[in-house]
Amino acid sequence: MDMKEAVFSRHSVRKYTDKKLPGEVIEKLNGLIEEYNAEGGLSIRLVTDEPKSFSGFMAHYGGFSGVANYFAMIGAPKEDLDELIGYYGEKLVLASQEMGLNTCWVALTYSKRPVAMERGEKLLCVISVGYGENQGKPHRSKPLSSLCRCEGEMPEWFRRGMEFVCQAPTAMNQQRFLFTLSGGKVNARSKGGSCAKIDLGIAKLHFELGAGKENFEWA
Numbered sequence: 123m124d125m126k127e128a129v130f131s132r133h134s135v136r137k138y139t140d141k142k143l144p145g146e147v148i149e150k151l152n153g154l155i156e157e158y159n160a161e162g163g164l165s166i167r168l169v170t171d172e173p174k175s176f177s178g179f180m181a182h183y184g185g186f187s188g189v190a191n192y193f194a195m196i197g198a199p200k201e202d203l204d205e206l207i208g209y210y211g212e213k214l215v216l217a218s219q220e221m222g223l224n225t226c227w228v229a230l231t232y233s234k235r236p237v238a239m240e241r242g243e244k245l246l247c248v249i250s251v252g253y254g255e256n257q258g259k260p261h262r263s264k265p266l267s268s269l270c271r272c273e274g275e276m277p278e279w280f281r282r283g284m285e286f287v288c289q290a291p292t293a294m295n296q297q298r299f300l301f302t303l304s305g306g307k308v309n310a311r312s313k314g315g316s317c318a319k320i321d322l323g324i325a326k327l328h329f330e331l332g333a334g335k336e337n338f339e340w341a
């Protein structure tokens with residue numbers, strides 16, 4: 123499986139088995155985290171064998187069970203922090219899927235308290251990771267045409283980009299963004315809502331994977 127295939131097989135999984143992450147899997151994930159932190163100026167960390175963040179009322183209410191590992195999505199405050207967290211977090215989600223793991227983005231239904239933080243850092247959300255009891259199920263998507271606008275006829279690469287965007291996870295499945303092709307460039311903007319900028323970063327990664335970075339430029 124490659125990252126593009128992972129886009130279509132990934133669904134949020136909230137129930138996990140007690141199978142631990144093997145040492146080589148942890149090493150591989152930490153290698154990717156190091157690369158993405160350097161690229162995006164972020165401080166993402168993988169936390170393993172820590173069930174406390176998902177053992178309270180909120181996690182139970184959210185339908186989570188067996189979560190013992192998660193990516194803590196951390197960075198120093200800056201204007202584009204949320205979008206970068208979305209973009210690089212989704213890279214980790216898709217890489218995890220490729221490795222046979224399951225994930226779920228979680229901004230609300232967990233407890234922040236057990237996550238170790240340093241001064242000046244901001245924890246935006248976490249992403250649970252582990253071996254799922256199931257593979258989740260596809261979400262309902264808004265029609266592709268309602269998520270984008272095109273000057274003239276829609277090029278095939280743009281349509282493919284939008285097909286990948288429709289698969290992107292978003293907070294409460296809100297899909298509140300608009301992709302516009304104008305003057306040969308693609309503009310992606312959020313229409314607001316909770317976690318909207320994280321959602322936008324996730325969706326932009328999906329667009330790049332579907333459309334092919336060589337076919338367009340961001341406006």
Ligand SMILES: Cc1cc2nc3c(=O)[nH]c(=O)nc-3n(C[C@H](O)[C@H](O)[C@H](O)COP(=O)(O)O)c2cc1C
Pocket residue numbers: 132133134135184226227228229230231232247258259260261289290291292293294295317320321324
């Ligand atoms: C930024 C973000 C935050 C999320 N927060 C939560 C959460 O707090 N609790 C939860 O159960 N799911 C959460 N989700 C998962 C979404 O509900 C899920 O991605 C969406 O319903 C689409 O389903 P899918 O991921 O299976 O495609 C979050 C997703 C994103 C992208």
